[in-house]
Every structure is written in C-alpha cells, then in structure tokens.
Amino acid sequence: MNVQLPEKLYYSIGEVAQAFHVNTSLIRFWEKEFDSISPKKNKKGDRFFTPKDIENLKIIYYLVKEKGYTLEGAKVVLQTQKNLPKKVEIISRLELVKEELLKLKELLDD
Template sequence: MLDVNQSTLRYWEKEFEGIHPYRNRKGTRFYHTEDVETLRLVKYLLKEKGFTIAGARDYLKTNRSHALKNMDIVETLKNIKEFLIQLRNNL
C-alpha cells in the first residue's frame, strides 16, 4: 500500500505522533485508517517534498489539513498522468 520497508514503518511510528497500530496476540500490527493517513502524509513530506524528519514532524503539527489537501491533489494529478500515458500508448 505505502511501498515502504517494515523497518521504515517502525521508525516512523517512533518519530511521529498519532501512529498507534493495534497489535494482536502474535504482535502483528493492524493500522487504523487514521494511522494509514498519517503514514501517507509522512511519506509524502519525506519522499516527495524532501522534508527532514524534524521538519515533517513540525509541519504536521501546524499544517496537517493543508498537507493532506496538497498530497491528495498530487496523487490525483499522478493518476491522471498515468491514465493519459496509457491512453497514448494504446493509440
């Protein structure tokens, strides 16, 4: 879903507030919708926007809704671009 390593997820859990997966008896983590949303935001800020861990943490505290909106717009544009490329290749 997020296409990141398990170790990266564990690290982000420690570094960012609001990521609290449920663990079953075996210790398997299950992420709530809010956790996945936060992880998507973290990935967007770190990988796409080039934020540092500290910068992303601070940005999420003050601009979470703005970051969500921007991330959704970028993902929509990427999907449109991918669709147009596939359409062109099928011509």
C-alpha cells in the same frame, strides 16, 4: 506515491510496507517518531493499521520521501499546515490521472 490497498478495516505491516515500497522497519520507525501513527496490536504484538493510519503514512511518505524533509522538518510541517492532508490527496489523485493519460497517449501512439 500511488498506494494501492484494498478496502479493509485493518492492514498488516507487511501489506503497508509493500504498498509504500519500503521495508517494514521503516514503517515501525515512523510509528515511533510520529504520534499520528498508532496501529492496533494484538497479544502477539502484530501491528494492524487502520485506514486513518494509512492516510497519515501517505502524508509522512510525501513529506519525507518525495519532498525531502527531515523527520524533524516533517513534524513541524504536520503541526503547522492543517490543509496538508487535502493537498496530499489532491496530488495523489492527479498522479492517477496522469498515469491514465499517459496510458491513453501510448495507445494512441501505437
């Protein structure tokens, strides 16, 4: 769940979908299912996601795609576990550390 996005105020739905390696339709579907995702829309209807929306998407992605929760199960977990954002952030950081360590191991093996 290593999401690489540049520091910006708003992200297009295409950028978000590409960062999460999912279709834009899934992002739109999650937007309808979860109240915590509320992108801004321009007059044309284009969605623009804030960094807070991205954080919420990371949590939903973690629950649904990595942990295998159903959407209803993910909603329950989001309501009951208040420390979940910190947990997801720590897991994300640990994954980055793991990647770096594996790169170093490859260099040392060569």
